[in-house]
Amino acid sequence: MYHKFDLFLMDIQMPELDGFETTAIIRAPDSKVIDHNIPIIAMTAYSSSIYQDKCISAGMNGFILKPVVPGFLIDAIKNVFYDKTNQFIFKQKVKLNQKYIFDEKALITFTQNDENLAKQILLKYFQEMDQRIPTLKKYCKEYDLNILSKEGHFIKGLSQSVGAIKLAKSSYELEKIKDQKMMNACKILDIVSADYISFKDAVKQTRWWG
Template sequence: MFRDKNFLVVDDNEINRILLKTQLSQMGAQVTEARSGNEAVESIRTLCFDLIFLDLRMPGITGFDVMRAIRQDAQRFNDKETPVIAVTAHALPQQRKEILEAGFSDFLIKPILEDQLLSVIETWLCTSTVPSPRSALPCAHHMDPYLKMIIEKTGGNRGIAEMLVVKLAQELPAQLAEVEKALGVDDYRQAREITHKINGSASFCGLLGIREAASELETALGASSSHETLRACMQAMGREIRAFLSNRTNLEAALSNP
């Protein structure tokens, strides 16, 4: 569909980059990745893109910072007229207004569904496409809901789906421990940043239980809720993560043996 198009995906979360790159690559596009705001700025200065997908919340230089750099010093950027799509886990009416006022062309909310992604691309590239035929996804009857969502998010690519399960199983326990440690010393800012990463990964992969629990904890941290509320939210997120981890072996077996 987009074989002559070059897209830039900017996100500090590797799982998010893998999934969005997979979706775009399956549409035929060439995809460049940037792991930080600094890498994004350098890529935009030196390369030309048809569309940029920019995560808003990144450590150091945020998506908003990257957008300001582009708008304030447009002559130094090859892609000063390139549509920039904000990628975010939250977009309340006021946040949507701030995103558009900052200069973003549009926004996508995690989890990114294929039809929404396609609609945004068609809108800003002024194209109309006929979806390419896709291989039928594995039968979903009696399939584990986490397995079903990850397979759907990777377009039926079991190799990528298995890699994501492995990466999630590696990252989530460490991130959970980091949130616990930060809460133990009342470092709510750090706890919120790590919880946001968990939320983002879960959103992109369609792990709704983890996503909802992480979102509740992130909101509670932002509202400076009581220790009791934070502890309850933390425990709920921990239960969801442990439920996923306890099923890791079954998920990997199902993905490696279709």
């Protein structure tokens, strides 16, 4: 049975067919898809403009970062449906500036101004990270670049959500480490660990702690 949908939220990193391959099938005129022109919004943790352009070149209509912030998703959907020229006009830009340790606005946006929810998310974040950081050092000793890269990807996404901007930047460097030397990985891991401590100390000085 075939079903017609109004919108496709496309996860770029899928196990068998990735988002680019799936989009190509949807857009192909000879495929069995009912609506080849269905709006497609890419969902990915990669924030570079080059990656955004790659999504659009593949035939997608919009782009949003993961973890998904509800307000940004609504904006992305509105832009897709109300842009009559069908041009890509929505870009969720994340500034990974070194001077930012804790961006409270990012946390507030993610939790939609729910202070209790923000505190709960931060608590779970710190519990998760307190366990992950020592584990990362173990992987470094075991020379496992692949796992370190995946962990960097995971930490980057979590950190962006809670406003740990500097930590998100160093985690992104760890994510790219699988094609480099282990010596570099261990150095970057030290930076990630230091950025995590800085972020935790920064949060302790705010109303979001405890």
